[in-house]
Amino acid sequence: MRLISIYKLWLILVCTLIETAVADDVIQELLVVRPDGSWPPHEMYVNGELTGFHIELVQKVASTIPLKLKFESLPWKRAIEMLKKGDADAITYMGKTSEREEFGYFYDENVISKATVGFFIEKKHLNNIQFSGELSSLIPYSIGTVLGFSYQEEFDHMTSLNKINIAENEENLLKMLLAGRMQMAIGHVGDIGYHAKRMGVANQVIFLKPYLTEGREHYIVFAKAKGHNQLAKTFSEAMKAFKSTPEYLALQQKYGLDN
Structure with a gap:
């Protein structure tokens, strides 16, 4: 009797392991690429772990389908190339342009956040740099940008502007501006403000008004x-469906995005 009971327990354990393995195989795993570095509060590393509003949001939505997500942090241009070639399933934090719509699926409900984008300078140059709101007024200045970033289609395609496209991320861009590598730079107001505060230089930089765009939408985009x-x-x-739940509101509140 004891041998029979042990056999039954062993059989139950084996069946459970098989069921678990089958279930894991059924749930599709997607490779999601993202811009390297921290972009708080949307995507950032905390104690070496990737987190943030975008990360939690897409994970929670994926779990309802269900899907598994594997995130890979890469320089932005490389991440885009992976999506283009089909080496990645999806990408986060992507703004929509006509060029990007050729290789990615943009759906309105897959907007994961909105942001304000503008030009920023060192405060000490405020009297020497003028911005009328017309992009042509920026022709005399060198403008730092992040490699592979799209800010606004008119700006992206304006070849008469002197764009210095060498920064790998916005933290790097801010450091370059303060080192005198360019006269101004363009970036996300919230992210640049965060990095400036963390670096102790918030009193040294200022955004020019008007902003280039307000409410620019960022998506999770599929290949x-x-x-x-x-x-x-x-x-x-x-x-x-998830955006209509109290859990979504709680997630916004957690990251201070419920205003």
């Missing part, structure tokens, strides 16, 4: 090269 149209639709439907 056309992977044939992910249906997956993008499914994710957008799950995202729409």
